[in-house]
Amino acid sequence: xxxxxxxxxxxxxxxxxxxxxxxxxxxxxxxxxxxxxxxxxxxxxxxxxxxxxxxxxxxxxxxxxxxxxxxxxxxxxxxxxxxxxxxxxxxxxxxxxxxxxxxxxxxxxxxxxxxxxxxxxxxxxxxxxxxxxxxxxxxxxxxxxxxxxxxxxxxxxxxxxxxxxxxxxxxxxxxxxxxxxxxxxxxxxxxxxxxxxxxxxxxxxxxxxx
Amino acid sequence: xxxxxxxxxxxxxxxxxxxxxxxxxxxxxxxxxxxxxxxxxxxxxxxxxxxxxxxxxxxxxxxxxxxxxxxxxxxxxxxxxxxxxxxxxxxxxxxxxxxxxxxxxxxxxxxxxxxxxxxxxxxxxxxxxxxxxxxxxxxxxxxxxxxxxxxxxxxxxxxxxxxxxxxxxxxxxxxxxxxxxxxxxxxxxxxxxxxxxxxxxxxxxxxxxx
DNA sequence: CACCGATCCTAACAACGTCAAGATAATCTT
DNA sequence: AAGATTATCTTGACGTTGTTAGGATCGGTG
Numbered sequence: 001x002x003x004x005x006x007x008x009x010x011x012x013x014x015x016x017x018x019x020x021x022x023x024x025x026x027x028x029x030x031x032x033x034x035x036x037x038x039x040x041x042x043x044x045x046x047x048x049x050x051x052x053x054x055x056x057x058x059x060x061x062x063x064x065x066x067x068x069x070x071x072x073x074x075x076x077x078x079x080x081x082x083x084x085x086x087x088x089x090x091x092x093x094x095x096x097x098x099x100x101x102x103x104x105x106x107x108x109x110x111x112x113x114x115x116x117x118x119x120x121x122x123x124x125x126x127x128x129x130x131x132x133x134x135x136x137x138x139x140x141x142x143x144x145x146x147x148x149x150x151x152x153x154x155x156x157x158x159x160x161x162x163x164x165x166x167x168x169x170x171x172x173x174x175x176x177x178x179x180x181x182x183x184x185x186x187x188x189x190x191x192x193x194x195x196x197x198x199x200x201x202x203x204x205x206x207x208x209x210x
Numbered sequence: 211x212x213x214x215x216x217x218x219x220x221x222x223x224x225x226x227x228x229x230x231x232x233x234x235x236x237x238x239x240x241x242x243x244x245x246x247x248x249x250x251x252x253x254x255x256x257x258x259x260x261x262x263x264x265x266x267x268x269x270x271x272x273x274x275x276x277x278x279x280x281x282x283x284x285x286x287x288x289x290x291x292x293x294x295x296x297x298x299x300x301x302x303x304x305x306x307x308x309x310x311x312x313x314x315x316x317x318x319x320x321x322x323x324x325x326x327x328x329x330x331x332x333x334x335x336x337x338x339x340x341x342x343x344x345x346x347x348x349x350x351x352x353x354x355x356x357x358x359x360x361x362x363x364x365x366x367x368x369x370x371x372x373x374x375x376x377x378x379x380x381x382x383x384x385x386x387x388x389x390x391x392x393x394x395x396x397x398x399x400x401x402x403x404x405x406x407x408x409x410x411x412x413x414x415x416x417x418x419x420x
Numbered sequence: 421c422a423c424c425g426a427t428c429c430t431a432a433c434a435a436c437g438t439c440a441a442g443a444t445a446a447t448c449t450t
Numbered sequence: 451a452a453g454a455t456t457a458t459c460t461t462g463a464c465g466t467t468g469t470t471a472g473g474a475t476c477g478g479t480g
């Protein structure tokens with residue numbers, strides 16, 4: 001045991017790896033960050049982990065299942081990013097736009113990972129199960145609920161959460177488009193741009209107490 | 211000439227195809243509709259068009275350029291769909307939500323094509339050039355502009371357009387998720403669900419004249 | 421008619437996802 | 451402790467993909 005996640009094929013690892021499934025997921029994330037999603041082949045992951053092309057099949061049914069594991073870690077990371085953003089702001093409105101900015105920021109800083117997360121979701125036509133009763137999605141719902149003072153019907157709360165989530169996702173996918181560069185400059189940078197867009201999404205006004 | 215877009219390899223077509231680039235794009239769209247995006251290989255397209263695997267390279271630099279052509283047609287189709295929706299409604303608010311519903315409807319009815327459209331855009335980090343001065347994006351901007359009575363600053367108009375576009379795109383990508391099935395049923399179907407979400411996106415309220 | 425460029429085909433390459441069979445090591449049984 | 455079992459990893463192969471090189475065929479121009 002005590003295999004110490006090695007960064008590549010090196011130091012003559014023993015025949016049995018120790019924790020290959022973990023090493024594979026980490027190798028995949030490393031490739032995503034450094035070479036982009038196009039370079040993420042199963043064989044490349046195995047290579048990066050210092051293992052034969054067929055080895056991953058003892059830990060994952062196929063390539064999709066490996067990506068599922070990567071996506072799972074991605075959702076967890078997004079969760080903690082949103083959690084941090086939610087704690088930072090006290091004001092209700094700022095807390096909401098702060099969440100949005102943090103969401104898009106995460107997608108912009110981890111574009112390849114973000115893509116994998118949604119590609120996996122699309123293949124199953126569902127966000128990960130875990131998001132239902134906890135996780136990032138619920139953070140958004142709770143934040144909206146708090147801000148409304150708890151007087152909102154469950155259906156309206158769900159609709160508002162969906163609306164917010166969709167808007168953030170759409171913005172996350174488009175924020176990198178060159179078309180908006182001039183506008184970003186005019187507004188004083190990317191974050192100002194994001195805040196401006198979120199302010200135009202006045203979707204929570206109807207829930208404001210004040 | 212007079213080649214009549216043939217639906218597959220058949221009737222012993224002459225050595226020179228006549229209009230292969232067009233036939234390839236149509237073959238690609240056919241595959242997208244019937245077998246989904248995973249089956250869309252260059253070789254499959256060539257097969258469907260009744261031509262050798264290397265033939266497409268005389269008309270497109272690589273697979274990406276073929277997909278660009280497919281995406282281009284997709285944007286045109288989306289444009290006409292939005293145009294029809296815009297004409298149908300007279301009331302300003304209904305015209306806006308009608309646009310949104312039509313947008314998501316297009317994405318839901320042509321999911322594979324819609325995916326290709328955005329995948330191509332992402333590869334270039336930009337929406338197609340044509341969208342800037344005309345096309346679907348401008349229809350949204352114009353509709354917002356009309357509704358505001360023309361009193362909105364160019365920057366605010368652009369921001370509102372981006373906000374609306376992002377929200378619609380996000381909803382288009384998520385509307386198929388199973389998580390929302392119960393909610394759709396509770397609201398009386400998919401379109402009612404879409405309208406409800408768009409109503410929660412009160413992003414145009416600040417532009418209302420009344 | 422001879423030529424030429426455009427178009428298409430065949431053949432091949434490397435890389436990919438995946439599987440079957442064999443080698444190796446850790447674990448369990450007695 | 452020895453043998454048997456099971457999990458893990460490797461080698462080698464198959465079919466498919468994107469792409470390229472070189473040869474065949476056609477339409478149009480001189």
